[in-house]
Amino acid sequence: MPHDDHDHPHALLPPDPALRVKALETILTRKGLIDPVALDEIIDTYQNKIGPQNGARVVAKAWGDSAFKQALLADATSVVADLGFYGRQGEHIVVVENTPEQHNMVVCTLCSCYPWPLLGIPPGWYKSDAYRARAVREPRKVLAEFGVELTPESSVRVWDSTAEIRYLVLPMRPEGSEGLGEEDLAALVTRDSMIGTGLPKVPS
Numbered sequence: 785m786p787h788d789d790h791d792h793p794h795a796l797l798p799p800d801p802a803l804r805v806k807a808l809e810t811i812l813t814r815k816g817l818i819d820p821v822a823l824d825e826i827i828d829t830y831q832n833k834i835g836p837q838n839g840a841r842v843v844a845k846a847w848g849d850s851a852f853k854q855a856l857l858a859d860a861t862s863v864v865a866d867l868g869f870y871g872r873q874g875e876h877i878v879v880v881e882n883t884p885e886q887h888n889m890v891v892c893t894l895c896s897c898y899p900w901p902l903l904g905i906p907p908g909w910y911k912s913d914a915y916r917a918r919a920v921r922e923p924r925k926v927l928a929e930f931g932v933e934l935t936p937e938s939s940v941r942v943w944d945s946t947a948e949i950r951y952l953v954l955p956m957r958p959e960g961s962e963g964l965g966e967e968d969l970a971a972l973v974t975r976d977s978m979i980g981t982g983l984p985k986v987p988s
């Protein structure tokens with residue numbers, strides 16, 4: 785193996801994850817194992833092109849079209865694939881519907897499984913040890929910290945996403961949204977409302 789300073793950039797790096805990732809990328813690129821252009825494209829796709837707006841479109845459509853909603857609840861993976869939302873971490877998506885009686889909330893207790901084609905890359909807190917442990921142990925308290933206050937008659941159900949099943953919450957359509965078209969409805973759907981740690985915006 786070549787052994788000069790240029791091939792050991794990590795030796796002098798502080799334990800900063802971003803720097804370590806950069807170092808790994810540099811080494812893999814030099815060895816010809818990855819193409820940095822392809823890597824940039826993947827990151828750009830999931831950071832900028834695919835984001836919660838895809839999930840918001842699906843929710844808005846479900847709010848306005850009950851046949852679509854029933855199909856979505858029955859087999860989300862193929863229904864959203866028909867809309868063009870598929871790909872990495874998009875296999876086996878299950879949609880769970882919020883009702884006045886049941887609020888749903890999603891976590892991945894093992895790591896950070898998440899429906900990428902619908903929501904993009906998960907937020908930092910979703911991957912945190914604290915959220916992963918507490919969402920299951922004290923969901924109401926976690927929800928309150930996110931500003932979600934549920935009525936006493938509403939139960940909370942926590943869904944543990946895995947590589948096998950990735951959950952998406954279908955929030956309740958907010959009051960005052962009657963008569964809005966799909967695009968305006970989609971603008972009310974927040975990322976957190978589809979994880980269950982938030983509620984949709986109320987139309988102004």
Ligand code: FE
Nearest residue numbers: 892895896897
């Ligand atoms: Fe995971």
